[in-house]
Amino acid sequence: MEGAFGAALKKRREARGLTLRELSALVSYSAGWLSRIQAGKAMPTAALARACDEALETSGELVALARTELDGVPRPEQLPMTTTGFTGREAALAALDGTLRRARAAGAPLAVAVDGSPGVGKTALVVHWARSIAGRFPDGTLFADLRGHSDREPADPRLVLGAFLAALGAEGFPESVEDRAGLFRTVVAQRSLLIVLDNARDLRQIESLLPGAASCGLIVTSRRRLTGLSVVTGAERVSLEPMTPAESAGLLRAVVGERRMAAEPDSARALAERCAHLPLALRLAAEQLATHPHRPLAQTVEELAEAPLSALADHDRSPLAVRRAFDLSYDGLGPETAGMFRLLAMAPGARISGAMMAAVSGYSRARTRRLLDELVALHLLQETGPDLYWTHDLLREYAAEQAEAHQLPGEVRAAADRLTSWYLHTADAANAALAPYRWVPSLGSPPAGVEPLVFAGPGAAAAAARWLDGLGRQDLVAVVELAEAHRLPAAWQVCVRMWNWLLLRKPWDIWIASHLAGLRAATAYGNRDDKAWVSVNLGDAYRQRGDFALARRHTTNALELRQRAGDTLGEAWAYASLGLTAADQDDPDAYHHFADALIRFREAKDAHGEAVALCNGAAAAGRLGRNAECDDGFRESLAIFRALGDLYGEGMLWDRRAALALHRGDPEQAAGYLQVAVTRHRDGGNLWPEADTLHRYADLLTRTDRHEEAAAARQRAGDLFRDLGDPRAHTLLPEAGRRGAVPEGR
Incomplete structure (x- = not known):
């Protein structure tokens, strides 16, 4: 299979019009060897890459690609695509x-x-x-x-x-x-x-x-x-100055067409001048003309003359030229379409869901789709996929200005309520599809006119994960902050409903930022129960990041709130969280926290929580030498996890058993337990836990001289971490080959 270096080598060679034999003569490597490298059947060497780079004048491209293939050095390529039809300048x-x-x-x-x-x-x-x-x-x-x-x-x-x-x-x-x-x-x-x-x-x-x-x-x-x-x-x-007249004419010609430009040369020049030769204004005016092929250029010039375009009034405001260019599109919209355009200002991210906009507007999906299609046709919105759209900052700014001018504060709050309610109920459905066995407080029905996404059927969990990994991730912090700004309960309710996804993906910055905002809102205008839920989740994030002082502070606050409210189940989760914090620090108090949690989970008849407390309590008991209690706890919790279909819980259990085996000095048994844990997480689609467990499994395999298996496990872990955006990918992937090799002398 052709690799990145081979593909680039072939492309650059052909662009220079060279055969393999001709390139061979230039770089002093055989044509056959170059053919194998080009086809991805052999790896390039650094010397060959330098020779090809010099011969083909690729300015370091081939050297960099070879370096990436040889040693896995991360090579980010983050530049956006260049503007289509870029001209002039x-x-x-x-x-x-x-x-x-x-x-x-x-x-x-x-x-x-x-x-x-x-x-x-x-x-x-x-x-x-x-x-x-x-x-x-x-x-x-x-x-x-x-x-x-x-x-x-x-x-x-x-x-x-x-x-x-x-x-x-x-x-x-x-x-x-x-x-x-x-x-x-x-x-x-x-x-x-x-x-x-x-x-x-x-x-x-x-x-x-x-x-x-x-x-x-x-x-x-x-x-x-x-x-x-x-x-x-x-x-x-x-x-950067506005375009020259020649450059403006080139841009207009590319969009409007040579025939119309030649038919009205004076109007074409006047149009460029009215647009102040600003590329954005020029392109918008040209797109208007392209959409209306029978409209004379002179007519657009006359419309622009009613309010001449100009440069910036000051550096903190949009240029009047661009604003007026947007006006030309906006003023031609019908009332419903204009209203939908104004509502784009409510969208929490640059990527926009049609289903979300239906909720924001209170319209049906079909009606919303029709209005969004009109905006796409007028280049006020870009369609990027099924029911997905995108708009840039200037258009969002303009939409916000129009909303401020035309919408009453009550209307804005109502739209924010519908948006956050849609996100909340969609997140609730998605997280329930990921972990139906975990109890969270009931939300009831969504408000009238709000139709959240539904995840049902055999592919429900996968569909839910796709939404959560996409728009769910993009919009989480913004939605919570929007709800906080309008004093809406979704500010903390969203945090509670996103727990399962946060647990499986570990987007630390997003997790903590959203929960800090949710906690502020719950403290300011919520109640003790709301604050306690968010505090427990926030404490767990800090625990997993290794900030045990903050973890204990938030979890202890949650426990005190639960105790004052007489909330048995809430107390149970707080004790379980305190137990995990203690266990991570090898604190023997972990055993007592899990015991307190178990009593309360059983009193509340929460089977999932009972299994969590039993599993972690068993691990704590084992470290204290309470072996019979340890074995019973693992056995009972495994039975509950299996009955619930909780593969994440099963994976956690075998992970705990592996840690205990290591504590007892048996790495072979620990490796076996971790292998089972990896399988359970993989079967459950639990990507981050699978990657994390594989990482530790690979290290254990290396310790027990199973180097080829270790390399494979490390490669798989690195691939998963890369897909999740976890920085460990960049160290694991090169390690997969380097550390998997059998040391000399063995």
């Missing part, structure tokens, strides 16, 4: 090329800040240019939209650093932005990366994201002139 591209040329001549790192008004095409230009020079940075590219000028909150540098570190293979990175920034600079110190920070708010937002390595390139875009960046990094500044 010769002067700006030449200016950017000049910054690179001067940096190389001076032996300095590339650092450039591109500023300009909204709609002037900063991102399109920078992505296009970055792609053209990416080959000079063989260790890959990093990209982040900092949302500095957006209706959404600016990107948190701590979260951006977390994403960058994960992409670069860092593991177990710290919480504070200062510590993450230090680790980021350390990780990139020996790498050659191109880093693009798009839509920066100011220097403060990007200070912690600067690489500090001479081998890395940095490109920043912003509406503001980042003079301070030049002082700090020596960055050159390129101010």
